[in-house]
Amino acid sequence: MGKPRSIHRRYQREFWPAMAAYVAIMLLLWPLLPQVHNALLKLAMALLPVAAVLLVVRAMVRLVLGSDELEQRIHLIGLAVAATAVSTLSLAGGFLAAAGIIKLDGTILIWVWPTLVVMYAGGRRWASRRYGGAADVLCDNGVAVHWQLLFAALVIAAVAGLGRHQLGDHQFGMLCGVSGALGSGALLRAIQHWRKRWRGEHEAS
Template identity: 40%
Template sequence: MDYWIQRIAALRPWQRWTLTILSICVFSTLTGTALATPSRLLRVACIAGIVGMTYVLAIMGRAISCGGERVRKEDSRYMREIMIATALYMVVMLVVWPLQKHTDVLGLRYAAAISPLVPLAMMIRAMVRYVMACDEFMQRMNLLALSWATGVVAFGSMAAGFLSSAKLIELDGTAFILVYPAMCIVYGLALAWNKRRYS
């Protein structure tokens, strides 16, 4: 992992950002295909690709934020914990979560429906451990990024809620599933911006 981070960090900034944007596009395409396809085999392939692209995006993020410096022990631990939680999340979403549509036992339906919360809790734990291991300056930058993420996603959620209440758009429960990923994306972008601004 250090090898790839160093190689990407050695690129010119526009090259790093171009690779990052392309990676985000591939990730988004895989996610959209996985959600839209009726083919189980294609969905499995897309989920495997999503796990791989999560790893690529983590490397890209570290290469941009570390700027060629050696990766800290805390960063390596964070990436390892996030990758394990992400892989578990994909497996749960592929294998366990669909069971809630195919069982009549109410307890099993509840368990299957909330089963993705286990890897999600693992991700949140990894994030908290990472921020706690940072120095005060990095904790401040993480707090600023989290503030932006909370504000932007809350604003977007409220706008969607108002439009839905006015019957201008239709939203179902699936929209709630997008709140945490949206927060993570805005948080990551805000953190990258903060690091660039203060470096």
């Protein structure tokens, strides 16, 4: 039990700072790109989010490699589900754009990776339940889900507060909404966790 717990703790230490850096870069630095005229500096700022993404991927790969065979199989199924869903959506979007039904530009590519991560999380959750394991994504034997959701809500709220003068009303409102949704999710998961724990202690007594 000690080794899996240490692996997941390491994952938490590596994943969340990298993810917070990605969010901060996208919301605080990217709006400044139109004001940058130096070609090299603009190139570096444009590719900076990729560095944060690579750190996130590194944390996930280290988690998978440190897991047992069942966990690795669950991760593989989640990745297969994500790859199938995202590639199918991309194909459908390409055909619709080619037919002139919808208009897409290059910025749509920015959403490929976040969509892949969300689909991967859902696929892994489904596979974990199918094999009778915990349904929590990437946090089994790690920090409780409600604490992770609360941390994410606080990070996004901090980014919104720090970048208030650089963000448009739409971006600021979106961040506040996401932060509020994550905070509400954290509260609901915390209530479920505490109720389950209270029932276990009550039945044991």
